Amino acid sequence: xxxxxxxxxxxxxxxxxxxxxxxxxxxxxxxxxxxxxxxxxxxxxxxxxxxxxxxxxxxxxxxxxxxxxxxxxxxxxxxxxxxxxxxxxxxxxxxxxxxxxxxxxxxxxxxxxxxxxxxxxxxxxxxxxxxxxxxxxxxxxxxxxxxxxxxxxxxxxxxxxxxxxxxxxxxxxxxxxxxxxxxxxxxxxxxxxxx
Ligand code: UP5
Ligand code: MG
Numbered sequence: 001x002x003x004x005x006x007x008x009x010x011x012x013x014x015x016x017x018x019x020x021x022x023x024x025x026x027x028x029x030x031x032x033x034x035x036x037x038x039x040x041x042x043x044x045x046x047x048x049x050x051x052x053x054x055x056x057x058x059x060x061x062x063x064x065x066x067x068x069x070x071x072x073x074x075x076x077x078x079x080x081x082x083x084x085x086x087x088x089x090x091x092x093x094x095x096x097x098x099x100x101x102x103x104x105x106x107x108x109x110x111x112x113x114x115x116x117x118x119x120x121x122x123x124x125x126x127x128x129x130x131x132x133x134x135x136x137x138x139x140x141x142x143x144x145x146x147x148x149x150x151x152x153x154x155x156x157x158x159x160x161x162x163x164x165x166x167x168x169x170x171x172x173x174x175x176x177x178x179x180x181x182x183x184x185x186x187x188x189x190x191x192x193x194x195x
Contacts, residue, residue: 004085004111005109005110005111006079006084006085006086006087006109006110006111006144007085007086007087007110007111007113008086008087008088008089008110008111008113009032009087009088009089009111009112009113009114009116009194010089010092010093010114010115010116010165011023011089011090011115011118012078012086012091012094012115012116012117012161012162013064013117013118013119013120013125013176014118014120014122014125014151014154015063015124015125015126015129015141015147015150015151015154016120016124016127016128016129016132017118017119017120017176018120018128018176018183019036019090019091019171020034020036020039020090020181021180022116022176022180022183022184023036023088023090024120025180025184025187026088026187026191027088028191029188029191030086030191031084032084032086032087032088033082033084033086033087033088034087034088034090035075035078035079035087035088035089036088036090036091037071037074037075037089037091037092037094038060038090039089039090040071040074040078041056041060041066041070041071041074042056042060042155044056044070044074045057045060049139050079052066055070057069057140058069058116060124060140060141060146061140061141061146061151062146063141063146063147063148063149063150063151063152063153063155064149064153065094065095065097065098065157067097068093068097068100068101068102069101070099071092071098071101072098072101072102072105072106074082074123075089075092075106076105076106076123079134086114087110089133093161093163094137094153094154094157094158095153095157095158096157096160096161098161099161101163103191112170113194114169114170114171114190114194115162115165115170115171115172116172116174116187116190117162117171117173117174118174118175118176118183119122119174119175119176119177120176120177121177122151124177126147126151129141129142129147129150130142130143130144130147147157172190174186174187174190
């Protein structure tokens with residue numbers, strides 16, 4: 001019907017697991033709209049005169065998590081600005097506060113189809129981010145100090161969220177240590193089964 005709730009797939013995994021890379025593939029093949037919480041925060045940070053610019057940048061550099069009210073409102077606005085009814089939400093929710101903030105303001109408005117979990121070891125994903133930094137990504141968190149903190153946050157705050165969704169049997173886990181094409185083969189099977 002015209003009033004169907006938008007479909008949402010959360011895409012989670014360590015820094016450098018390949019969330020952005022695989023979301024692009026999913027957009028091309030399955031027509032979802034990709035909303036990266038990190039990209040939305042960086043865009044907000046870069047707006048001249050943004051009220052939250054410095055706060056966002058300090059969290060990104062420290063690998064800590066921006067208050068959920070900011071992130072959630074950016075996601076909601078991006079969804080409202082899009083005519084699509086299916087979204088990949090990349091890199092969110094990352095901690096308990098994200099989860100409860102989403103539950104309060106958004107969960108009832110969407111149909112959560114699945115949580116795609118890109119599982120990649122720390123050494124592999126750290127190296128990907130460091131290589132990206134060395135190639136001039138311009139990301140203020142692609143350095144060894146920030147990466148240690150990003151991983152600490154991932155292990156302590158984000159893994160429990162993935163475990164929370166595992167208990168609800170909505171997690172689809174993929175071995176993300178392989179080549180992008182190999183990873184996407186598994187993702188295709190998952191999304192074909194969701195249609
Ligand atoms: N690459 C990708 N896949 C590969 C593969 N299979 N084999 C070899 N190389 C591969 O990939 C990273 C790099 O690896 C690229 O160079 C790619 O070519 C290569 P990418 O697809 O960008 O991985 P991704 O998982 O998206 O890595 P990203 O660095 O974006 O992950 P993060 O989760 O760290 O970053 P994000 O932008 O989501 O968040 C950044 C910060 O924003 C957070 O630390 C936090 O401070 C803040 N934030 C919040 O506070 N709240 C949020 O809700 C979200 C973010
Ligand atoms: Mg990303």
